[in-house]
Amino acid sequence: MEVSLITSIALATIVFLLYKLTTRSSPTSTKKRLPEPWRLPLIGHMHHLIGTLPHRGVMDLARKHGSLMHMKLGEVSAIVVSSPKWAKEILTTYDIPFANRPPSLTGEIVAYHNTDIVLAPYGEYWRQLRKICTLELLSVKKVKSFQSIREEECWNLVQEIKDLGSGRPVNLSENIFKLIATVMSRAAFGRGIKDQKKFTELVKEILRLSGGFDIADIYPSKPFLERLSGKRGKLNVIRNTLDDLIGNLISEHKRQQVNNNTDHGNKNETLLDVLLRIKETNEFPLTDDNIKAIILDMFGAGTDTSSATVEWAISELLRCPRAMEKLQAELRQAFNGKERIKDDDVQNLTYLNLVVRETLRLHPPLPLVIPHECREPINVAGYDVASNTKLIVNVFAINRDPEYWKDAETFNPERFENSSTIVMGADYEYLPFGAGRRMCPGAALGLANVQLPLAHIMYYFQWKLPNGASNDQLDMTEVFGASVQRKNELVLVPSF
Numbered sequence: 001m002e003v004s005l006i007t008s009i010a011l012a013t014i015v016f017l018l019y020k021l022t023t024r025s026s027p028t029s030t031k032k033r034l035p036e037p038w039r040l041p042l043i044g045h046m047h048h049l050i051g052t053l054p055h056r057g058v059m060d061l062a063r064k065h066g067s068l069m070h071m072k073l074g075e076v077s078a079i080v081v082s083s084p085k086w087a088k089e090i091l092t093t094y095d096i097p098f099a100n101r102p103p104s105l106t107g108e109i110v111a112y113h114n115t116d117i118v119l120a121p122y123g124e125y126w127r128q129l130r131k132i133c134t135l136e137l138l139s140v141k142k143v144k145s146f147q148s149i150r151e152e153e154c155w156n157l158v159q160e161i162k163d164l165g166s167g168r169p170v171n172l173s174e175n176i177f178k179l180i181a182t183v184m185s186r187a188a189f190g191r192g193i194k195d196q197k198k199f200t201e202l203v204k205e206i207l208r209l210s211g212g213f214d215i216a217d218i219y220p221s222k223p224f225l226e227r228l229s230g231k232r233g234k235l236n237v238i239r240n241t242l243d244d245l246i247g248n249l250i251s252e253h254k255r256q257q258v259n260n261n262t263d264h265g266n267k268n269e270t271l272l273d274v275l276l277r278i279k280e281t282n283e284f285p286l287t288d289d290n291i292k293a294i295i296l297d298m299f300g301a302g303t304d305t306s307s308a309t310v311e312w313a314i315s316e317l318l319r320c321p322r323a324m325e326k327l328q329a330e331l332r333q334a335f336n337g338k339e340r341i342k343d344d345d346v347q348n349l350t351y352l353n354l355v356v357r358e359t360l361r362l363h364p365p366l367p368l369v370i371p372h373e374c375r376e377p378i379n380v381a382g383y384d385v386a387s388n389t390k391l392i393v394n395v396f397a398i399n400r401d402p403e404y405w406k407d408a409e410t411f412n413p414e415r416f417e418n419s420s421t422i423v424m425g426a427d428y429e430y431l432p433f434g435a436g437r438r439m440c441p442g443a444a445l446g447l448a449n450v451q452l453p454l455a456h457i458m459y460y461f462q463w464k465l466p467n468g469a470s471n472d473q474l475d476m477t478e479v480f481g482a483s484v485q486r487k488n489e490l491v492l493v494p495s496f
């Protein structure tokens with residue numbers, strides 16, 4: 001992040017000089033303006049984010065300048081929301097005007113001209129895709145239908161760790177990501193795919209390139225910067241490779257459907273089956289490219305988010321022995337005498353659920369959600385907001401707002417004991433899945449993909465840091481991309 005910011009600022013200076021040579025300054029506006037930090041010409045407020053991670057930098061700025069603040073990121077104007085009060089106001093009263101997504105290079109290239117769900121502009125096409133998500137792809141019934149896949153893959157991970165032997169370090173980051181990517185592959189295509197490693201690496205690379213703070217994002221009107229930064233070229237290469245990979249899977253699927261005369265609508269339909277059925281029955285016009293874009297969304301939105309949550313949960317538990325013991329006691333009592341843990345068994349485990357909620361409070365994988373964009377000029381609390389203004393909801397700051405959360409920085413699952421909050425707080429004080437029309441439609445699947453792996457990892461093994469380091473020395477440094485991950489992989493030593 002730091003390198004990309006510094007590169008952005010260096011390139012911005014060049015653009016600034018060119019700009020100065022070719023433009024005259026405009027008269028100062030007299031309109032009421034939102035509070036903002038001091039800014040520099042052309043780069044705006046980007047310099048405030050040097051040496052920090054965007055969600056933390058923006059939180060610190062908001063604590064000084066206000067929880068509804070304006071920021072200029074290069075040439076992009078953004079309104080930044082950092083408190084439950086403003087999140088509620090904006091995501092209810094102004095939800096529709098802000099329901100758009102800003103155009104992005106990722107959307108143009110990798111999402112086949114924004115024909116996925118995540119980046120699709122607000123409108124009829126997006127509405128239809130949301131309906132397909134709610135009723136078909138990510139419905140409770142569908143999430144349940146992937147139960148045996150989750151159980152098998154979790155069990156495989158337990159066996160792999162056992163095969164390595166007690167006391168041998170395990171790279172949990174790698175293994176958890178692989179587990180969730182395999183679950184998603186099997187859910188999407190019915191099996192783990194041949195090129196799975198390559199596929200998931202490419203999806204990870206897209207996410208890494210889509211943080212929203214690099215030079216191409218902050219100067220959208222200067223397309224030559226996309227080339228100069230190499231982003232356009234990289235995304236094109238990734239898209240072409242993924243296009244071949246998913247294209248082949250679609251062709252294979254179509255062949256199998258003809259051979260097997262597949263019974264449409266059966267309970268084991270994969271995500272790809274569902275989309276091909278919708279296409280074939282003309283329920284909603286979808287092209288193969290649309291299907292590729294939607295499938296990529298399921299991976300992009302569904303793998304990193306869940307795997308990061310499992311990793312952060314383990315990290316927090318390691319540093320909080322009291323919570324770790326309590327969770328393991330709950331699991332051992334619930335599964336005493338059972339060889340295998342079933343998906344249904346974990347749904348009602350109180351403390352496991354509290355741990356997951358508290359992890360998502362402190363470590364929302366998408367701390368600045370996915371940027372929204374204003375569709376029309378509006379007035380928010382007396383401030384004029386121009387169309388195309390970006391909306392950044394700093395969920396990271398909201399989830400840690402000291403006005404709402406006692407000891408906000410402390411990992412304390414018990415704080416949710418008497419609360420009904422699961423996916424969002426009634427007062428918008430807890431928003432790991434966002435809120436409003438663009439809220440995450442995959443929360444049920446995301447939670448299921450977190451709970452079961454976490455239960456397995458905590459039930460079957462005791463964990464400690466390698467080389468005799470004490471658990472409270474675990475490094476918790478974050479790295480910012482499309483989602484916030486651990487900077488250093490989580491390598492731990494199991495005993496059993």
Ligand code: HEM
Nearest residue numbers: 117118298301302305366369370433434438440442445446
């Ligand atoms: C722990 C897991 C997850 C977390 C914390 C999470 C969080 C989020 C957040 C914060 C947003 C953006 C909301 C906004 O822009 O206001 C989002 C959007 C989205 N998520 Fe998730 N997500 C998770 C898992 C999943 C899964 C498993 C899927 C599907 C496989 C999924 C699919 C999506 C989609 C399609 C969108 C875009 C919705 C739209 O633009 O209409 N997510 N998610």
